[in-house]
Amino acid sequence: MKFLCVECDQQMAFGERQLPGDGTLAATFKCPTCGRVVAMLTNPMETQLVSSLGVEIGGRTVPAKPFEMVRANVVTGGGGPAWSDDAQERLSRIPSFVRGMVKKIYADYAKERGITEITPAIMDTARAELGLEGM
Amino acid sequence: MRTYHQLTNPDRSGLLDQILTQRQRVAERLAGVRRTVAVMSGKGGVGKSYVTAHLARALARDGSSVGVLDADLNGPTIPRLLETAHAAHRTSDEGVAPITGLDGVKCISMALLLEDGAPLAFKGPSAESFVWRGAMEASALREFLGDVNWGNLDTLLLDLPPGMQRYIELCDILGNPPPVLTVTIPTPESRDAVRRAMRAAVDRGSELLGIVENMVGQEFSGTAADDLSKEFDTPVLARIPWHPTPDTWSALGSRL
Helix, strand or coil: CCCEECCCCEECEEEEEECCCCCCEEEEEECCCCCCEEEEEECHHHHHHHHHCCCCCCCCCCCCCCCHHHHHHECCCCCCCEECHHHHHHHHCCCHHHHHHHHHHHHHHHHHHCCCEECHHHHHHHHHHHCCCCC | CCCHHHCCCCCCCCHHHHHHHHHHHHHHHHHHEEEEEEEECCCCCCCHHHHHHHHHHHHHHCCCCEEEEECCCCCCCHHHHCCCCCCCCEEECCEEECEECHHHCEEECHHHCCCCCCCCCECCCCCCCHHHHHHHHHHHHHHHHHHECCCCEEEEEEECCCCCHHHHHHHHHHCCCCCEEEEECCCHHHHHHHHHHHHHHHHHCCCEEEEEEEEEECCECCCHHHHHHHHHCCCEEEEEECCCCHHHHHHHHHHC
């Protein structure tokens, strides 16, 4: 994959790769002539497709570890995303009679987006997106 | 506007090079394996894994060093057949150590990674997972081939699931189509399904080593093995009765 700065007719250089943790990926490319930077942003499905090939955008700096893809992607336990300590504490403050339902909503939200760990920030985002104010 | 090939600076991501490096890793890992054999059938339930496990044990009893790669990622049974079901594998920088089962047969299987009864599931977005799941399974197969430290083996048996998909992935990952041992049962239904698989194997360039007819006698009847043998000009290596003896498997091993 290459990026072209059409205005300068120059191939852009890879800058950096970021994995925000919400299943998406960001990679930046910079034009060596005009300095313009563009970011390639992939959605969770596109990110997963790249991940499933066992390759890395921006290139590999170290060889893959044994079973790297399997260990990173196969659900070996009960399944579902992990909960950070802060997220668990926040979850514990939800009344017990609805806690299970709320937990499932957050877990489903995370699973659909390829999020592996639920943090308070993820809970805030989910709450805003799903209209769950108060949960 | 210039196109991809007109941009002369290297592609920093080098995705194709990364894929080729993966293939090279598989080739280097299997350099110590004298013979790789894919055990396949177009039909489910004909006993591929059962034949694979007992053939592996017979070869091992006759003095060969043997490994089994359980390529049935969604329905792995080899660890149970080799009685390694509760073993755990060990990983180091050199690779993943295979588990040793009955008669010293080494094996690797998705069953060793999953909880008992848990289906194979991948982390990732659940919506439209069909887009990436196949690639994920192919990558798991590649890591089984490239990361397991088999050491020197006389024979590595690859136990494939029903259908052709895993066989095609295997050909792509190995670079060369592996020799194929075909398993059928006597029925016409099995013959018709297995025929398609054998045709696909021939089209891909695999050598047909022969046919094993399993579950011979009693309920099932037909001439599947003889029909396929004649059609593909490959021998019937064994007819396995419902209650085979160790000699049955040794005879198969000696003819393979």
